[in-house]
Amino acid sequence: MNFLVIGHSVVDKIYDGNRLQIKPGGIFYTVVSLKSFLENGEKLFVCTTVDETNYNLFSFIYDYVETDYLKFVPCIPIVNLRLKTETEREEVYENVTESIEMDISNLNRFDGILINMITGFDISIKQIQQLRKNFNGLIYFDVHTLSRGLDENMNRNFRPIPEFGKWAESIDILQTNEFELKTLNLKSNETDIIEELFKYGIKQIIVTKADRGSNLYFTEQGKVKLIKCKAVQIESINKVGCGDVFGATYFYYYIKNKNANNALLIANTAAGICTKYFKEKDFFNLKEDVREQLNKN
Secondary structure, three states: OEEEEEOOEEEEEEEEOOEEEEEEEEOHHHHHHHHHHOOOOOEEEEEEEEOOOOHHHHHHHHOOOEOOOEEEOOOOOEEEEEEOOOOOEEEEEEOOOOOOOOOOOOHHHOOEEEEEOOOOOOOOHHHHHHHHHHOOOEEEEEOHHHHEOOOOOOEEOEOOOOOHHHHHOOOOEEEEEHHHHOOOOOOOOHHHHHHHHHOOOOOEEEEEOHHHOEEEEEEEOOEEEEEEEOOOOOOOOOOOOHHHHHHHHHHHHHHHHOOHHHHHHHHHHHHHHHHHOOOHHHHHHHHHHHHHHHHHO
16 A cells, blocks of 8 residues: 655754753654554655755654655744643744645555645645545545644734635545634534535544544534544653644554544554653554553553
8 A cells, every 4th residue: 555645844843841852843743653554565655845954853764755755945844832731832933835846646556645734834725626636545634734824923823724615625534623623614613613514525524632532523324423532541741743643543544444433543542652752763663552552441
């Protein structure tokens, strides 16, 4: 099987109290998670941008994936993250970049495409429409920072996403958290927002809820159905990237087995497990750690 991941690579500067950490960020968490799950013969292609100054942050994983779509640019975004609560953070950007250029020929060699809107500028409406037009498989879309505007001080704050319906028409599975969900249309509660989104042809909508697990919505005979999954109780030390880990895991296992219940359980488990990781290379153990956790249940 072949998988394609699209999204910006960024440098995360994480301010947590008096501590500053500089880490690989952006699509990195999606890539390293997917890579850990791959079986023999499966390939992961990464469509992203990197720069020479910071490539060393990513090389230990990017050197071992398919780089047909990887492009070097003068500089990549730097995201200053100030952790505010258990579930949200303040984001201030440096080096905002343009959409990623990519070749859209031969897309049907992929079993699935995962788009993670790391910066919100990763691809444009026109690009996702072209992807949909030229690709017959599953498109998984993580709203992420598309939900945030950019002000004159480079702050990223939530705001209604302009013309989100045009994005939605090209998406099979949509991932959003509770805060991002409210930027997708003008409805006020989760159920109403979800019902409105299904009108665009989306097949599944996943709402992640941090330590309260996640909700998976789908339609059956014209009615909206819901699967709830509890979070794994883990003593966490780091929650940056856990939504990306969730998305990568669900994407992989749903494409492999087409079992939404099973994929949701594994994704919730992976998102919980990764919050106990401190070093980036800990993610190489994700598949085995998830297996061990599931065997305990």
